[in-house]
Amino acid sequence: MRLVIRGHRLPGRTCGPHANIHVGLQVRQDPVDLVPADAVSAQWVTNLRTDNGDFHGPAVHGRRGERFVYLTWGTVEADSFTMFRRAKVMLDGLPGDAEQITLDLDLTDESGMPRCARVQPTTITVGP
Template sequence: MLLEIRGHHLPGRTWAGDAVAHDDVHVGLQVGREPAELVPGDADRATWTTELRLVDLPDGTTDVRGPAVQGRRGERFVYLTWGDLGADGGFAMFRRAKLMLADVLALGVGTDSGLGPDDHVVATVDLTDERGGPRCARLEPPALTLALVRG
């Protein structure tokens, strides 16, 4: 299954909301401990796509695995990580937004077949918080909308 995250309304390339000036703000999908596919904070939009593998467990629950999946079983999520891009190309993370995969799995609840390997979930995220900074913490509506596209 594919998870496509479509970010819009990015907060800008500079930010000083946490008492530290950030001059080259970027956001990316966190894969392992590293940011991937960095997008400047002043871009019109950002898009990341990652694979999610659904694994049926002996206890009847479903686990989610994949290169960008973080957290313990039953609490899986994907991070969007915000950081300052240094002149040397180094990334200094200062915030993260968490997309809970239980919210993604809930799209298949009540359907005839649940979610399958050919499905595609689109998560649309407003990347600027209510104070004008990079959105962080758990992503929830109205900043997040989820849509299932059957494969």
């Protein structure tokens, strides 16, 4: 199964004390496909497997029944990424038998900062 995460309304390259902010999908311990936080939109794609309704894959974290993927926020300096915040995109409730699932996310919270904690998609599209 393919999971597509589309982010919109990014918070900007500078927020609070943080500058040169980027966001990426966390695969194992590393952020991948970093996008500057002042981009118009962002998109990440990862492959998932399901086993009796339980999600698995290199970007999947959490315990059985509580699986999620992280969007990790950090500052970029030269070739170094320093994380300061993460958003958990929860996978529970998603169909395990779809070919593709697309999640649309608002990436800025109510105070104008990068969205973090548990994130619920604004829309979920199932299918190609």
